Amino acid sequence: MIVMSIAGVDPSAGAGVLTDIKTFQAIGVYGTGIVTALTAQNPYKFFSTLPIDEEYISEQIDSVLDAYEVEFIKTGMLYSPEIIKLISKKIKEYNLKAVVDPVMVATSGGDLTKHDLAESLNKYLLPKAILTTPNITEAERLTDFEIKTAEDAIKASKKIVCNNIITGGHLDGINTINIEGNVKIKKQELIKTDNLHGTGCNLSAAIVAYLAKGNTLEDSILKSLDYVYESIKNGNYGTLIAKL
Numbered sequence: 050m051i052v053m054s055i056a057g058v059d060p061s062a063g064a065g066v067l068t069d070i071k072t073f074q075a076i077g078v079y080g081t082g083i084v085t086a087l088t089a090q091n092p093y094k095f096f097s098t099l100p101i102d103e104e105y106i107s108e109q110i111d112s113v114l115d116a117y118e119v120e121f122i123k124t125g126m127l128y129s130p131e132i133i134k135l136i137s138k139k140i141k142e143y144n145l146k147a148v149v150d151p152v153m154v155a156t157s158g159g160d161l162t163k164h165d166l167a168e169s170l171n172k173y174l175l176p177k178a179i180l181t182t183p184n185i186t187e188a189e190r191l192t193d194f195e196i197k198t199a200e201d202a203i204k205a206s207k208k209i210v211c212n213n214i215i216t217g218g219h220l221d222g223i224n225t226i227n228i229e230g231n232v233k234i235k236k237q238e239l240i241k242t243d244n245l246h247g248t249g250c251n252l253s254a255a256i257v258a259y260l261a262k263g264n265t266l267e268d269s270i271l272k273s274l275d276y277v278y279e280s281i282k283n284g285n286y287g288t289l290i291a292k293l
């Protein structure tokens with residue numbers, strides 16, 4: 050089982066492609082990684098971004114898919130509307146099943162893009178996705194609708210153009226899952242910590258790994274919520290580290 054992450058590189062390895070690969074490995078699938086941008090950052094401070102040319106992102110994708118059979122991918126930081134359009138084209142070309150993490154702002158507060166990506170995500174990428182995994186802020190941007198309560202989250206989930214989970218880290222741990230219009234709530238205990246950097250990346254990567262292992266979309270989401278919860282409890286080093 051070979052999966053793919055298309056995302057940015059966080060050199061501190063808490064977020065982006067590096068943590069995605071660790072999550073894939075921890076769940077037992079082989080991860081490949083396409084780089085959309087380099088960043089200079091640590092969990093507490095975001096310094097800068099260096100985007101990769103679209104042509105070169107395209108070549109990375111083609112080079113991996115030329116050799117490997119991949120069914121499930123996730124997308125993270127995509128940086129620009131042009132890159133979003135490119136990925137949308139590749140999903141169609143290679144018939145990929147994509148989980149889209151609609152990354153717009155880093156946990157540390159750094160902007161991961163200069164652009165307003167919500168419009169192009171809605172127009173080009175989400176209609177082709179099997180799931181999107183916004184947090185509250187991202188769901189608000191995608192829907193232009195303010196989320197203050199659990200009821201608001203349900204309303205927003207119905208406005209999003211594809212299956213979605215709106216994560217509840219900033220809503221008392223209330224995760225809102227909408228699959229084919231059926232909305233379910235999964236509440237989780239919140240863990241007190243100052244290190245949540247990359248937890249969104251790990252969630253979408255875990256979902257892809259569980260899907261590749263043959264789980265249904267709903268089971269993949271539920272197992273991934275547990276996975277990320279356990280990971281945060283263990284210090285959020287991106288993944289669960291095998292006990293030696």
Ligand code: PXL
Nearest residue numbers: 057058059064065126155156
């Ligand atoms: O968690 C969002 C995210 C995604 N991708 C990259 C990041 C971050 C947050 O810092 O750096 C590369």
